[in-house]
Amino acid sequence: MALAEEDIFAKVQEALVDALGVDDDEVTEDATLVGDLGAESIDFLDIVFKLEKAFDITIPREELSPEDILTNSQYVQDGVVTAEGMAELKRRMPWADLSEFEKNPRVQDFGNLLTVRDLCSYVKSKLG
């Protein structure tokens, strides 16, 4: 049975509270994982483990962290994601809102892109 959006949010929220040691009320839909919730790179592995368990899904590494795209000279020039790279990112991450990032797609800003809403959308896409 498909989970309602509020149920997905509640489970994502619980995973983030556990993984990041933040309070429930800090985990809003608009909160960014890195900037607002203080996630560090190692926390993403923890978040992946917790989401896999909470939703009984498998999360391939490259789906949440498209490092291969962001380090590929075919897609990045002078630290900026090219149009071809943006297309690849959108193809890889259709669940993420990349509209703000696209205005000035500097690779260094990508790390602070994902929001709690994006994460919920990703889980929803995995649940089908």
Next chain:
Amino acid sequence: MRWIWIDRFTEFSSGSHACGVKNVTLGEEVLDEYCPGYPMYPPTLIIEGMAQLGGILVAEHFSFEKHVVLAKVGKSKFHQPARPGDQLCYEVHLDSVQDVGATVVGKSHCEGKLQAEIGLMFAFLEEGRFTDGPLFRPVDLRSMLRAMNFFNVAVDSDRNPISDYPALLAAD
């Protein structure tokens, strides 16, 4: 001083769980300064002992061929202090395994009472990125496992005794 914070394996089931004991003694220097006037074993070393037990559980799951390091201490609760004379019985279970890391959940009991609950996450170092070669000399790791009675209790997933590992017999 050896940086070993479990005394002995008491149970080891490959890919499932590991149990071990830690005897707390007043002769250990670590009890001197942690809480002057009230000798107790530092909770951080309970985490470390549990991480050693869990790290071996994870590394063994991959036949000691991955470079396993403690990456994160998750939610932990300490219900009572560990005092001189206490025997802490640790038990860790493999929780999740991925190609880049693993999680374990651990409990410590003292005289049958729950003493601590600890969640741990391990990461696997990529060869050549953070390390060249194994984190331990295979011969040292094997000696350490023998000293901790690992091979006396270790069984594989079919409950057959484990006698050795090719990765630990490799030449240095």
